[in-house]
Amino acid sequence: MRFDVITLFPELFGPFLQHGINRRAFASGQVDVRLWPLRDYAEGNYRRVDDRPFGGGPGMVMLADPLARCWQAVREQRQAEGAPPAPTVLFSPLGRRMDHALVAREAQGPGAILVCGRYEGIDQRFIDQCVDVQISLGDFVLSGGEVAAMAWLDAVARLQPGVLNDAGSHQQDSFNPALDGLLDCPHYTRPEVWQGPRGQAAVPPVLLSGHHGQIEQWRRRERLSLSARLRPELIDQARAAGRLSPDDERWLALLQTAASRQGPNH
Structure with missing residues (x-):
């Protein structure tokens, strides 16, 4: 190339x-x-x-x-x-x-x-x-x-073979079809509890559980939550392409209900 x-x-x-x-x-x-x-x-x-x-x-x-x-x-x-x-x-x-x-x-x-x-x-x-x-x-x-x-x-x-240390790394990027075009989820590393300028902040417990199914569900829901809040058109595109599961739709409905209860200022 x-x-x-x-x-x-x-x-x-x-x-x-x-x-x-x-x-x-x-x-x-x-x-x-x-x-x-x-x-x-x-x-x-x-x-x-x-x-x-x-x-x-x-x-x-x-x-x-x-x-x-x-x-x-x-x-x-x-x-x-x-x-x-x-x-x-x-x-x-x-x-x-x-x-x-x-x-x-x-x-x-x-x-x-x-x-x-x-x-x-x-x-x-x-x-x-x-x-x-x-x-x-x-x-x-x-x-x-x-x-x-x-x-x-x-x-x-960065999409060329062998350029990234982990060949599957770019598959987890935001907008990648492997993530159904959604934004990526948050990421955390050591320490488990970080003392930041605004107080202590801990890693979400599910990421420390070792339960791969629950971890993947958390990551999926975080991708959906971030996309719905920051880039709602990505949700529309994923829905139109048939990429959202019934569980995805239930989670999005819960998010919408929670947002309506909080009101427009939240």
Whole structure:
């Protein structure tokens, strides 16, 4: 799997690729990441990559020509080295919101050419002719696409075989189909009783019981409770997909009854 990253700031990726759990995926080449400095493909003494927008307005717009030259160089190198065709991804507020389903699908693919925008935006003509997919991290704006690209690479890399110490670890992640798309449950470790800044807090007794059936029931109900409270649309999606059991529905009904008794201020 190969990712070619077109960026004005390749130095931002150095620490990211060299540290953390996912570094073994990058260091081994299991996830091959190649950085393409955009200014290397700009012309003139100043290697200019942006200009004022037609029609006026604030900010600067990235020029189509340097982007297209770099993009073409990436495609030619991929082809010369026998890399499979891959989509060109632009990180943009206009794109599809990044989610687990999208990441899991792309984790099985050949990789992509990642375009990191900057300034007010990118000349639309480059987007129209060269970009296949636009992806957004959420309803907010970043200074550039590099942070989004790192989030994308991190999410994809951790799903590769052998990257995580426990092969089944990502199966317990929030939004994973293995958890029916629900949020994950709370986690605890030693000590059993922790003296925190607001007093003592103990591990839920069921987790110390050694009764695997009861532990799994507690975890399931916590996932349902958190999802219903924080992300109710996940409950709706799980219900529509037929992923909720009769016991799940009974628990959700109890939660709803308890919430109605407490009133809107709780």
